Amino acid sequence: MSSVNDHNTLHYYFEQEMPSESEPEAGRSVGFSGPLGGKKRSVRLKDATAAAAAADDGNNYVEITLDVRDDAVAIQSVHSAGADPEAALLARGLERRSSNVVAKLKQVGQEFRRLASSPSSSSSFVSGPRRNMAQLDRTKSSTAQAIKGLQFVTKNVASEGWPEVDRRFNELAVDGMLLRSRFGKCIGMVGSEEFAGEVFDALARRRGITATVLTKEELREFWEQLSDQSFDARLQTFFDMVDKNADGRITEEEVREIIALSASANKLSSIQERVEEYTALIMEELDPNNLGYIELYNLELLLLQPPGQLPSTRLCASSNNMSQMLSQMLVPTKDRNPVRRCWRRISYFMEDNWKRVWVIALWLAICAGLFAWKFNQYRHRAVFQVMGYCVTTAKGGAETLKFNMALILLPVCRNTITWLRSKTKLGVVVPFNDNINFHKVTNLFKNLIFRPPEKGFPKLTMDEQVIAAGIVVGAALHVGAHLTCDFPRLLHCSDAEYEPLKPFFGDRRPPNYWWFVKGTEGWTGVAMLVLMAIAYVLAQPWFRRNRLSPTNPLRRLTGFNAFWYSHHLFVVVYALYIVHGYCLYLIKKWYKKTTWMYLAIPLALYACERLLRVFRSGYETVKILKVAVYPGNVLALHMSKPQGFRYRSGQYIVVNCAAVSPFEWHPFSITSAPGDDYISIHVRTRGDWTSQLRAVFSQVCQPAKSDQSGLLRADLVQGSIGPRMPKLLIDGPYGAPAQDYEHYDVLLLIGLGIGATPLISIVKDVLNNVRKDDDGGNGKKFMTQRAYFYWVTREEGSFEWFRGIMNEVAEKDEDGVIELHNHCTSVYEEGDARSALILMLQALHHAKNGVDIVSGTRVRTHFARPNWRTVFKRITLNHPGKRVGVFYCGDPLVIGELRRLSQDFSHRTTTKFVFHKENF
Known part of the structure; x- marks a missing residue:
């Protein structure tokens, strides 16, 4: 292996003692290139300047024996064969050192350069041209992973090949010429036009092309170089892109430009703001002699260093073999017996959903029983002779409607649900986490999908949002039977048939439909249907989350305010329903009118809950301690904890701000831990109410100081008056799925964007409880012993939301109980040329300062989205036979994949994953 700088040429040779019959003659210097694994080899590094004098004086060198195994190297022995005192000093210094291959060889090279630059050896140097790039062995070790980087073409684009590029050329070219501005789109580098332009310039410089347009033949040549799988070719392209004047050297200014370009391509504004600092860091690493430039081989050495992995991110022993075994276990096998195949699917389904199944079965049984009872009752009434089975169907549907x-109302009685969840054992058999789902309206079994066995484990999901669906069915049966059958029969019956019905409809037979509509029974029914339809439409995500386009005329009627006010029309609906149920045609005695009997207890319970909120929110006043406005339109509020206010991590509170709306209450997850002396929430601006809340608090904030996080801040300093804060009322806490984390040995916490809020509190609480167990201060053993937290966000500014908490956990978690993973999806995945320099810079800065350049915390940030199957596989390998609680909060698009993976790994391994998701 050889190394050189442009002022003096110095060669190092590996002299290898081969244990075979083909051992070279003694004193012969041979280059070493081969896999870094296998048996121990004795290697001798020899100064090339002494080679000429070796025949006369064979002692002018240092012999170093290295023990090389896989990608690690240790110095076995170092001794000087000569009398040079500096060589002896070098031998003693190196004998105590050990590191990875690249760092060690670089370290040895620097020591030899220092010795060679002394007066005694300066005469040995001769000027020489720039050396060829070192051909490192890249067939094994983590270096093989590093060389997969610098990909200018993504896998999807590369798989499409030249034909797709040719097609795009024909679409984008003007008169057979492709403009530089369209080059990125043509080769599939969409969204990075500036970076693609620099790639264009680098390829053009090497070929002497000065024009800013390309022919198809030139584009084909560019494409072949960019899609070349040789690392040397990709490295040369990257070097040419940085080395704009093509002098073979990368100056400090060129390093500064490529850092700024990479930061811009990955939307990392924080790196752009500190580009001078990061330029100096790279120059310090790659130009230790302060020559003012770096060369290709320096860049190669840095690129071939794989990102450092913390011990907490490594797999357990023999993970490679176990991973292969696990992969084989997860390969679905096709059972040819259809009976066994069906039985396996049903058993898996019941194992995952037995709580929901028995609750829905009970609900269906009650509805069917009520329908059958009322149906049979009216079969023996006189009205049956005129209206027939129409009236029995209408009355059966009405009875189920009363029940539903x-x-x-029960699933939205939050205090009651929270008490039952926290204070009783009913949670073992009742799925309290699905309370809102039971309240919503969708089809009963919306997604019961069986995946073919050859495509993997069948995806069995059931959407149990059923009560409102039951209302829809009951109302359809009741209204439909009356309007299409009962009333027409009554209007067209004979006088003799009408005679028994005179006590109910009067002596004169109703003349037309209008007679039914204008009656109390009619107009109350129509009004209820209209109000419930309005509430249903405005509750849909497109309206509730204001997803309509700005030009849509209905946009002004959407938003959370519209949802909130329309949903509270239920007060009018229930009033009309009671009137409608009392003014019945066919029942005259009050004690036989059962509508009020069904509604009495639920309405009383719900009314008590609302009165409790009014009383408790007025009693539990809070003082705003800190306000911070963060990038990404996030408002953080720290409030004083009311006396006696107790909560568990994962729970939420509802908040009212009279300055925004005196009537609206909105739920927000608590981000502080139960042990903190304050309550904190993080509010992301999404709708009209949250936008106004942010605006109100922004008025009392000031720009943050240099040592503070956030864009705007307002802190209540002890003893000072401070700004006048808007008044906040809180109510709660209320139960949520995330509060069940204490029941699991291992936790997998996954938050997308602002969905990390309930999980941050869990992370802090797990750390506090584990430390309390270690100190012996807790009589009851805390069940959770390991937690994995994955936070995926699109914007780098999002990491400011919980920067303090992340640093606190990283600092205090001495036992490595909590494994933190930040993922920034705006940065291109590792291996992409657009993020290669960011990855190098991240590794250097983290190694030197212990701080990540993307998140600004001690937690290292990963690029692109996580591979969730790999995450589940690693947890399975690390925790065989354990119960893992998977808690997710965020965008619903990922829910299906996480639920399926939880089922797959639970059914095919000894590790059991139980999936939970938040409902808001």
């Missing part, structure tokens, strides 16, 4: 109109 009463039942739908």
Whole structure:
């Protein structure tokens, strides 16, 4: 292996003692290139300047024996064969050192350069041209992973090949020429036009092309170089892109430009703001002699260093073999017996959903029983002779409607649900986490999908949002039977047939439909249907989350305010329902009119809950301690904790701000831990109410100081008056799925964007409880012993939301109980040329300062989205036979994949994953 700088040429040779019959003659210097694994080899590094004098004086060198195994190297022995005192000093210094291959060889090279630059050896140097790039062995070790980087073409684009590029050329070219500005789009580098332009310039410089347009033949040549899988070719392209004047050297200014370009391509504004600092860091690393430039081989050495992995991110022993075994276990096998195949699917389904199944079965049984009871009752009434089975169907549907109109109030009685969840053992058999789902309206079994066995484990999901669906069915049966069958029969019956119905409809037979509509029974029914339809439409995500386009005329009627106010039309609906149920045609005695009987207890319970909120929110006043406005339109509020206010991590509170709306209450997850002396929430601006809340608090904030996080801040300093804060009322806490984390040995916490809020509190609480167990201060053993936290966000500014918490956990978690993973999806995945320099810079800065350049915390940031199957596989390998609680909060697009992976790994391995998701 050889190394050189442009002032003096110095060669190092590996002299290898081969244990075979083909051992070279003694004193012969041979280059070493081969895999870094296998048996131990004795290697001798020899100064090339002494080679000429070796025949006369064979002692002018240092012999170093290295023990090389896989990608690690240790110095076995170092001794000087000569009398040079500096060589002896070098031998003693190197004998105590050990590192990875690249760092060690670089370290040895620097020591030899220092010795060679002394007066005694300066005469040995001769000027020489720039040396060829070192051909390192890249067939094994983590270096083989590093050389997969610098990909200018993504896998998807590369798989499409030249034909797709040719097609795009024909679409984008003007008169057979492709403009530089369209080059990125043509080769599939979309969204990085500036970076693609620099790639264009680098390829053009090497070929002497000065024009800013390309022919198809030139584009084909560019494409072949960019899609070349040789690392040397990709490295040369990257070097040419940085070395704009093509002098073979990368100056400090060129390093500064490529850092700024890479930061811009990955939307990392924080790196752009500190580009001078990071330029100096790279020059310090690659130009230790302060020559003012770096060369290709320096860049190669840095690129071939794989990102450092913390011990907490490594797999357990023999992970490679176990990973192969696990992969084989997860390969689906096709059972040819259809009965066994069906039985396996049903058993898996019941194992995952037995709580939901028995609750829905009970609900269906009650509805069917009520329908059958009322249906049979009216078969023996006189009205049956005129209206027939139409009236029995209408009355059967009405009875189920009464039951479901009463039942739908129970899932939204939050205090009651929280008490039952926290204080009783009913949670073992009742799925309290699905309370909101039971309240919503969708089809009963919306997604019961069986995946073919050859495509993997069948995806079995059931959407149990059923009570409102029952209301829809009951109302359809009741209204439909009356309007299409009962009333027409009554209008067209004979006088003799009408005679028994005179006590109910009067002596004179109703003349037309209008007679039914204008009656109390009619107009109350129509009004209820209209109000419930309005509430249903405005509750849909497109309206509730204001997803309509700005030009849509209905946009002004959407948003959370519209949802909130329309949903509270239920007060009018229930009033009309009671009136409608009392003014019945066919029942005259009050004690036989059962509508009020169904509704009495649920309405009383719900009314008590609302009165409790009014009383408790007025009693539990809070003082705003700190306000911070963060990038990404996030508002952080720290409030004083009311006396006696107790909560568990994962729970939430509802907040009212009279300055925004005196009536609206909005739920937000608590981000502080139960042990903190304050309550904190993080609010992301999404709708009209949250936008106004942010605006109100921004008025009392000031720009943050240099040592503070956030864009705007307002802190209440002890003893000072401070700004006048808007008044906040809180109510709660209320139960949520995330609060069940204490029941699991291992936790997998996954938050997308602002969805990390309930999980941050869990992370802090796990750390506090584990430390309390270690100190012996807790009588009850805390069950959770390991937690993996994955936070995926699109914007780098999002990491400011919980920067303090992340640093606190990283600092205090001495036992490595919590494994933190930040993922920034705006940065291109590792291996992409657009993020290669960011990855290098990240590794250098983290190694030197212990701080990540993207998140600004001690937690290293990963690029692009996580591979969730790999995450589940690693946890399975690390925790065989354990119960893992998977808690997710964020965008619903990932829910299906996480639920399926939880099922796959639970059914095919000894590790059991239980999936939970937040409902808001």
